[in-house]
Amino acid sequence: MPVERSCGAVVFNGDAYLLLRYGRGHWGFVKGNVEPGEDERTTVLREAEEETGLTADQLSFVEGFRESISYFYKKDGATVYKEVVFFLAESRSREVSLSHEHTDYAWLGYDEAMERLTYDNARRILGKAMRYRTK
Numbered sequence: 001m002p003v004e005r006s007c008g009a010v011v012f013n014g015d016a017y018l019l020l021r022y023g024r025g026h027w028g029f030v031k032g033n034v035e036p037g038e039d040e041r042t043t044v045l046r047e048a049e050e051e052t053g054l055t056a057d058q059l060s061f062v063e064g065f066r067e068s069i070s071y072f073y074k075k076d077g078a079t080v081y082k083e084v085v086f087f088l089a090e091s092r093s094r095e096v097s098l099s100h101e102h103t104d105y106a107w108l109g110y111d112e113a114m115e116r117l118t119y120d121n122a123r124r125i126l127g128k129a130m131r132y133r134t135k
Contacts, residue, residue, distance in 0.1 A: 002075070004082045005034045007043040009089040010129040011052075011059070016107035017126065018091065019116055020051060023101060026118035029125070031084055040066075040085055048089070052105070053097030062088040065132050069121040088129050 008031025011018040019027045032047035034040070045056045065088035072079055096105050108116060110130050117123050 002078060002080045004080055006031050006082065006084040007034055007040045007047070007087070008032070008084055009044045009048060009059075009061075009087045010126060011048065011054070011089050011091050012129075012133070013091045013094050013107065015109055016094070017110065017113045017129075018052070018096070019106050019108060019113055020098070020102045021104035021106075023103060025103075027106075027116045028118065028122050029086065031086070041087065044087055044089065051099045051101060053095070054091055054093060058092045059089045060092075062090060062132070065129065067125055067128050069125065071121065086125050086129075088132060
């Protein structure tokens, strides 16, 4: 069975969280596949810049937060096992320049973000991020 590894981030600025609308219509976080030779945080920074225009000097990782989810999906008729590791990152800017992969973005408060996120596993990650920030 093919295995995919991705990394992403719950990006926040103040009390707002950044959500991206993917081409297929679902809302989620910055994330993407790990490329050969990359470590997890390098993947997050590359994906953040590619998907949002936010650069490494505009983002700061919140130390100690690292959560993962896993799921199965179909790709070209084959079942793929996917693991995604999420970090928590503070952005110094709310200026976003979307990539071709996305159709919209929003900076939303926690409750609105929870409503907008499409998948339960994303809502669980956001809940953990919020609790981590407020502990």
